[in-house]
Amino acid sequence: MTRILLHTRLDDCLAAWRASGYSVLAPSKSHELTRFNEVQHASDMALDLVLPERTIKDHFFPQTEPLIRYRIKKHEIDTEEMVPPELKRIFFGVRPCDASGLAIDDPLFGWDYKDEYWFRRRGNSVIVTIACTSADDFCMCTSVQLSPDSTKGSDVMLTPLKDGRGWQVLALTDRGNALLETIPSILQESDAEPAPPASVPVKFDIDKVTAWLADPASFESHFWKEISQRCIGCASCTFLCPTCHCFDIQDEGDTYSGIRRKNWDSCSFAMFTMHTSGHNPRNTQSTRWRQRIMHKFNYYRGKFDVNSCSGCGRCTRQCPVDMGITETLQSISNLPR
Amino acid sequence: MGIQEQYRNEAAELLSSGAVKLVIGYGEGSTSDRRRPVFIRSADETARLVLDANCIANLSGYLVPEGLLSDGKSVAVFLKPDGIRSVNILAAEAQVNPDQVVILGFDIDGGQASPLPGRKATDFAPLIESQKSTGLSTELQQEADQLELMSATDRFEYWNQQFSKCIKCYACRQVCPMCYCRRCIVDVNQPQWVNTSSHTLGNFEWNIVRAFHLAGRCVACGGCDRACPVNIPLRLINHRMSKEALDAFDHFAGESADQKPVLATFRQDDPETFIL
Structure with missing residues (x-):
């Protein structure tokens, strides 16, 4: 016997959570874009999507975020720290890859300095993940040692029932347990069978890939030029990535006052490494693409012992020129050795 | 064969x-x-x-x-x-x-x-x-007509919502054959002409700058529209600029290699007096 949540009780669930002071965000479509929006009713949710186009990362590390308001006076500078609001949030219907993305980024934001902006939001958010029972051509979680029912980064795991009436419910963390305690009468005991997870073929051998990347000789390989010839140097892949986390600090205002902001930045851009002198150490697109792959599958794992990729496939799914991590890692995997 | x-x-x-x-x-x-x-x-x-x-x-x-x-x-x-x-x-x-x-x-x-x-x-x-004699796409025109029917306030709100989605990934710029500037105006930071932040104001600035730079140059290949990862209907902006160029100056972008860029030329007999 396990606890289950029926689709028909989802509205009661949302009402109970709101009554407990949570706001609920779920995948939904607004203005021709699927993303996590605040929802009021179960009917607002688009839970049948393989993945929303935007990730939940946006709600923890927004594309632009004010940090400090400043005013320069004659003999002093006034500053006022701007902190994100203390919201209790539930992310409902997260896919395992997106939930994993948060867990992959946690060590980065907490390594030498604890990023308050990230952790304040993390601390107030409950991640309710739904295991995948369907996948598309671009999904590749199984290639990066995750799976369509991976629990990494999740507080509660929902597994769709075979009969399609609801989900098996499993709390994975204290935060998840606390959330389920707000809906005791809505959950019920059942022996209904779970649906099998989606079948996601393994597309490359990650061990071969990481070994090749770790070899210093690979850095200057001609491979990088060939694989990235068609890359146009936009940031679609990095900005849609659930784990890419690079940012730029910008002051916006006039001579005397303004706001210091933290804005997404991307290693795909030529400007990313441009020095004040005009020298650019990564002056070609191939060196930028190499950086992206090396960072995710060599440097990051060297530092935090995890690949900076959760296999969502958005980089390929949305690439204007049909590139992406899958093709590159497949090609590395197939290089003659 | x-x-x-x-x-x-x-x-x-x-x-x-x-x-x-x-x-x-x-x-x-x-x-x-x-x-x-x-x-x-x-x-x-x-x-x-x-x-x-x-x-x-x-x-x-x-x-x-x-x-x-x-x-x-x-x-x-x-x-x-x-x-x-x-x-x-x-x-x-x-x-x-x-x-x-x-x-x-x-x-x-x-x-x-x-x-x-x-x-x-x-x-x-x-x-x-x-x-050129067939004119601009009637499909695009029908879509654009829907926007033209809106009140100015509603239309502004429509674009406000669309541009709010922009994440400044610059896929529209990078995929566009016309965006070949070695240093795009948004990447110039001394001075910083355009906000780099992707808030609604910064997104408006970027999308309007691009729309003007493409006036009379866009061939409606649809590349930017397809590339946009957040589905902003960029085709409608570019179509509107193309329509202005065609209606006002009989300018059909890319008619020939001798064509003068519509925003970088003038005629001595231009009826407007502010030019000379």
């Missing part, structure tokens, strides 16, 4: 005779209906070329990277009429020498790719002329 085989043979011949050093075309993509740009440098690689109704991207942007044409050698490129018009604009703006561009022209109609006769941009002049 189908068009794909015909053009593969032609590409092989161009490469083996030394007429071109490179063929920019389409290859298989990561799914059955996707095509990706491929760069073919020898005749024995031409079997990688694919040509069918899924080959919709405008490849002319791959002609402009610095140094590609500086050795005086020619490059062949697969282009639909929109891409041929792009080459004309790039030539008019002194970005490519049209004599170095061999066009493997084709069009897509009724789910089929069919060859277009001609090899030089000038060979396609009659075709482009007939496109």
Whole structure:
């Protein structure tokens, strides 16, 4: 016997959570874009999507975020720290890859300095993940040692029932347990069978890939030029990535006052490494693409012992020129050795 | 012989005779209906070329990277009429020498790719002329009409919502053959003309700057619209600018390599007095 949540009780669930002071965000479509929006009713949710186009990362590390308001006076500078609001949030219907993305980024934001902006939001958010029972051509979680029912980064795991009436419910963390305690009468005991997870073929051998990347000789390989010839140097892949986390600090205002902001930045851009002198150490697109792959599958794992990729496939799914991590890692995997 | 085989043979011949050093075309993509740009440098690689109704991207942007044409050698490129018009604009703006561009022209109609006769941009002049007389896309116009019917307030709100989605990934810019500036205005930071932040104001600034820079230059290839990962209907902005250029100045972007850029020229007999 396990606890289950029926689709028909989802509205009661949302009402109970709101009554407990949570706001609920779920995948939904607004203005021709699927993303996590605040929802009021179960009917607002688009839970049948393989993945929303935007990730939940946006709600923890927004594309632009004010940090400090400043005013320069004659003999002093006034500053006022701007902190994100203390919201209790539930992310409902997260896919395992997106939930994993948060867990992959946690060590980065907490390594030498604890990023308050990230952790304040993390601390107030409950991640309710739904295991995948369907996948598309671009999904590749199984290639990066995750799976369509991976629990990494999740507080509660929902597994769709075979009969399609609801989900098996499993709390994975204290935060998840606390959330389920707000809906005791809505959950019920059942022996209904779970649906099998989606079948996601393994597309490359990650061990071969990481070994090749770790070899210093690979850095200057001609491979990088060939694989990235068609890359146009936009940031679609990095900005849609659930784990890419690079940012730029910008002051916006006039001579005397303004706001210091933290804005997404991307290693795909030529400007990313441009020095004040005009020298650019990564002056070609191939060196930028190499950086992206090396960072995710060599440097990051060297530092935090995890690949900076959760296999969502958005980089390929949305690439204007049909590139992406899958093709590159497949090609590395197939290089003659 | 189908068009794909015909053009593969032609590409092989161009490469083996030394007429071109490179063929920019389409290859298989990561799914059955996707095509990706491929760069073919020898005749024995031409079997990688694919040509069918899924080959919709405008490849002319791959002609402009610095140094590609500086050795005086020619490059062949697969282009639909929109891409041929792009080459004309790039030539008019002194970005490519049209004599170095061999066009493997084709069009897509009724789910089929069919060859277009001609090899030089000038060979396609009659075709482009007939496109001009047909006018801008009626489908786009119908979509644009929906916006025109809105009140100014509602229309502003519509674009406010659309631009709020922008994440400044600049996929629209990077995929566009017309966005060849070595340093885009948004990347200039001394002074910082345009906010780099992707908040609604910064997004408005970016999208409006781009719309104006494309006025009279966009050939409606749809590249930016397809590339946009957050589905902003960029086609409607560009269409509106194209319509202004056509209605006010009889300017159909990319009509020929001699065409004067609409925003960088004037006529002595212009009825407006503010110019001179």
